[in-house]
Amino acid sequence: MDKNMQGKIVKGISGFYYVHVAGSGIYECKAKGIFRQQKMKPLVGDDVEIDIISEEKKTGNVAAILPRKNALIRPAVANVDQALVIFAVRQPDPNYQLLDRFLITMEQQEIPSIICFNKKDLAEQEELDQMYQIYISCGYQVLLTSAEQEEGISQIRKILEGKTTVVAGPSGVGKSSLTNLLQEEVSMETGEISKKLKRGRHTTRHAQLLTVGEHTYLMDTPGFSSLFVEGMEKEELRFHYPEFAEYEGKCRFQGCVHVHEPECAVKQAVESGKIHRQRYKNYVSFYEELKEQEKRRY
Ligand code: GDP
Ligand code: ZN
Numbered sequence: 001m002d003k004n005m006q007g008k009i010v011k012g013i014s015g016f017y018y019v020h021v022a023g024s025g026i027y028e029c030k031a032k033g034i035f036r037q038q039k040m041k042p043l044v045g046d047d048v049e050i051d052i053i054s055e056e057k058k059t060g061n062v063a064a065i066l067p068r069k070n071a072l073i074r075p076a077v078a079n080v081d082q083a084l085v086i087f088a089v090r091q092p093d094p095n096y097q098l099l100d101r102f103l104i105t106m107e108q109q110e111i112p113s114i115i116c117f118n119k120k121d122l123a124e125q126e127e128l129d130q131m132y133q134i135y136i137s138c139g140y141q142v143l144l145t146s147a148e149q150e151e152g153i154s155q156i157r158k159i160l161e162g163k164t165t166v167v168a169g170p171s172g173v174g175k176s177s178l179t180n181l182l183q184e185e186v187s188m189e190t191g192e193i194s195k196k197l198k199r200g201r202h203t204t205r206h207a208q209l210l211t212v213g214e215h216t217y218l219m220d221t222p223g224f225s226s227l228f229v230e231g232m233e234k235e236e237l238r239f240h241y242p243e244f245a246e247y248e249g250k251c252r253f254q255g256c257v258h259v260h261e262p263e264c265a266v267k268q269a270v271e272s273g274k275i276h277r278q279r280y281k282n283y284v285s286f287y288e289e290l291k292e293q294e295k296r297r298y
Contacts, residue, residue: 010209031062045078086169090122107240118174147177234290
């Protein structure tokens with residue numbers, strides 16, 4: 001008897017799609033006919049309907065891909081709700097340029113970012129407050145955690161609950177340590193999932209979602225350092241700085257890009273300390289970078 005179920009693709013490898021069905025586990029599926037019917041290739045993160053072939057062997061066929069909310073290219077993943085970007089407060093010191101680049105990339109794709117500063121055990125409170133303040137004042141959610149001392153973990157868990165989250169950050173900041181802590185409390189069901197997904201581990205690295213709760217998924221993004229503001233008009237950049245929004249249209253010149261223009265409301269806000277100078281400095285350097293790119297294009 002055919003049984004229809006809904007789940008999420010957590011991994012795709014050589015023609016097989018691994019579909020996690022909350023409460024039932026992982027099914028190894030083929031996607032026969034999908035391309036012909038829907039003219040699309042299933043992506044990790046896709047919510048799908050599957051026909052069960054064998055409940056015992058946990059096999060099935062992807063019968064339909066449900067409408068996508070969004071799709072990222074690098075990593076290739078669909079239906080991303082948010083991004084968790086992790087930096088360390090020390091060892092390595094945060095690279096704010098890289099952090100801002102990442103935030104811009106996510107803003108461009110309309111994906112909300114949450115910033116996590118890990119290794120808070122390595123810095124003084126005053127320093128932590130400063131880091132926190134820079135990004136809180138831009139409107140971002142900011143977490144201070146310590147994987148080492150298991151602090152702030154429940155806070156992260158709460159933010160991830162029920163969502164698909166892309167996790168990013170340079171290496172050495174504690175991504176694996178945090179992810180392991182998040183997985184510790186996961187039910188037996190996930191143990192079984194892990195076993196199943198470990199097959200094929202030795203092949204090249206594929207995009208894969210980790211299940212950290214019934215409807216809670218994480219995706220690790222390798223190649224973070226390759227992130228770059230690409231294919232963006234320099235005039236668009238300012239719209240990806242949430243803290244600029246309230247000043248937009250208040251400058252003397254219409255279409256002010258807040259770089260060289262006089263009587264600029266954004267520059268005034270930087271002077272009065274309402275916009276963080278470091279964020280603004282990075283803005284100007286990204287702007288110049290995009291300008292250079294543009295010159296090379298023409
Ligand atoms: P990843 O490369 O981002 O996955 O980072 P890892 O999780 O492998 O951690 C890199 C190093 O930082 C390891 O030696 C961890 O033990 C250490 N580490 C991770 N989290 C913390 C933390 O909160 N505090 C301190 N002091 N060290 C940490
Ligand atoms: Zn301006």
